[in-house]
Amino acid sequence: MGVQTDLREKLISDYAKLSPQMQKAARYILDHPSDVALRSMRALARAADVPPSTITRLMSAIGVETWQEFRDHYQNRLLDQPASYAQRARETQRTENDANRDEHLLESICRTEIDNISAAFSPELVSRMIEACEAIEDARQVFIVGRGAAYPAACQFAYAYRLFCDNGVLVDGHSGTFGDELRGIGRRDLLIAVGAKPYIRDTVRAVEFARSQHCPVIALTDSDVSPIAMDALCKLVVRDTSQSFFQSFTAALSVMQALVALLVARGGPKALQRIAAAEEQLAVFDTYLED
């Protein structure tokens, strides 16, 4: 059962009880952990100046079934994934009885969602989000497009953005065709396009049109080579890994919300003031339930 003992610690504590050759191997592993993750067992054995069989013996000595298991552990450490994702996935597949199947699925979804979010706030993405903010702040008008499953994320941003800026336009095709809504788009404007595979034709067309009018594009999508990301000023590539048939737009939504938060933070008191005004207006329309 999954007592997630750290194999490195195990290696250290058992070190004294190992045979000389195994100690040699163990020592090399302790000194060169990344070799375990990246090189083959034989290559490691060569580097440690030890026959391959010694490594195998070392494995069983520290209570590890197979080299694969050991390597997986080190690979996950390198990726900074606290729990062995692959291993857990296998575990989940094993217990396939009907009673716990649903719980397993949800647990696995949870892990995936967290992974997706973590990846979305990687240092690289963070700096790209800051770039995106700068572009948004400089834009005359901000168009937001997202169809199908990506619509909610686009919608979320548009809704929040409009509470403190009045230059946001959600291109949703509700009011006639796309062409109408994008009319007049130009180099001083900005298009935020959201979409993952399968790419919806309308979204790609909107991006292409914007580009043809020299309007810069911020792409929130699933790949660097997504058609939406082509020639984009700023590519916000997020994971949409999911257990189900549908892609997950959780990370996309999260990034959208983060952009809003960032814009407000950078906007200072002026932004907050505008939000207050917007809220007041909504209150006038009796939108909210008073407590």
Add this chain to the structure above:
Amino acid sequence: MGVQTDLREKLISDYAKLSPQMQKAARYILDHPSDVALRSMRALARAADVPPSTITRLMSAIGVETWQEFRDHYQNRLLDQPASYAQRARETQRTENDANRDEHLLESICRTEIDNISAAFSPELVSRMIEACEAIEDARQVFIVGRGAAYPAACQFAYAYRLFCDNGVLVDGHSGTFGDELRGIGRRDLLIAVGAKPYIRDTVRAVEFARSQHCPVIALTDSDVSPIAMDALCKLVVRDTSQSFFQSFTAALSVMQALVALLVARGGPKALQRIAAAEEQLAVFDTYLED
């Protein structure tokens, strides 16, 4: 120019000139860089759903002699950039000047979002989600309501749900008033209501109306005592903690997506069949961009 050309950039810039299969491979590599460093070429090919030869061909297409060379490049990248999330968090906390203020904010948003998601998949919520699924499966019609900031989450569910069930209705007020859309709601139906503080009057009214018609309610909201959750058959209470002025709907969206995944999983092959049919229909309408 530098021998140290970034192979990733090369892959992106040459992407358009590659053959379809190579694009498939290139795309997988771009989306899963750590697979290059950690897994074997054949394993990667399998994951990318491409024959091994395609990878070899891709190598020569981008001017790389051998897979080894390519892999080494990615391994070095992985080692150079140990920017583990936790580590980075500690680093950033040290420097507290204005330049890093944005990074800090995003960092903190990330943590909060992960917390929100984790809480949403707690054992208690998991079992409630399973209850919710059972209710949805038994319902004659499934109405989904969510206004304002909660609209995207409602929308997301409605979109996905409609791909495999035809008894879902998104109550969004687009087609006239709420009253119209909820007409005929009754004890055999189900209302899924989404909303957090500040509660929007329309949503609460919809819940009250449903209740008056003896229609059970599933509430996706921020508190057990939220007006939306009153007398609900099933309360899915998620956190919406956020660094910004706006609540975060990430957890709500995630739960919605999880519900969909669960419904599909429980629906078995029949559900998948329906999805296939829906996809086909979308293809007929030329919705998607072909690859």
Add this chain to the structure above:
DNA sequence: ATAAAGCTGAAACAAGTGTTTCAAAATTTG
């Protein structure tokens, strides 16, 4: 010293690796 216990490394193994080849299929061209 000598038998018992273990440790060690060469060799053998089945399975998996990266690469090349080649004929069929798909696409483009004339």
Add this chain to the structure above:
DNA sequence: CAAATTTTGAAACACTTGTTTCAGCTTTAT
């Protein structure tokens, strides 16, 4: 429409992989 060209994936390849086996080599205890 057919011919020329490109693209594709299965098969074959030589080699490496992780593991097991086994005979020789310590070491140790009597």
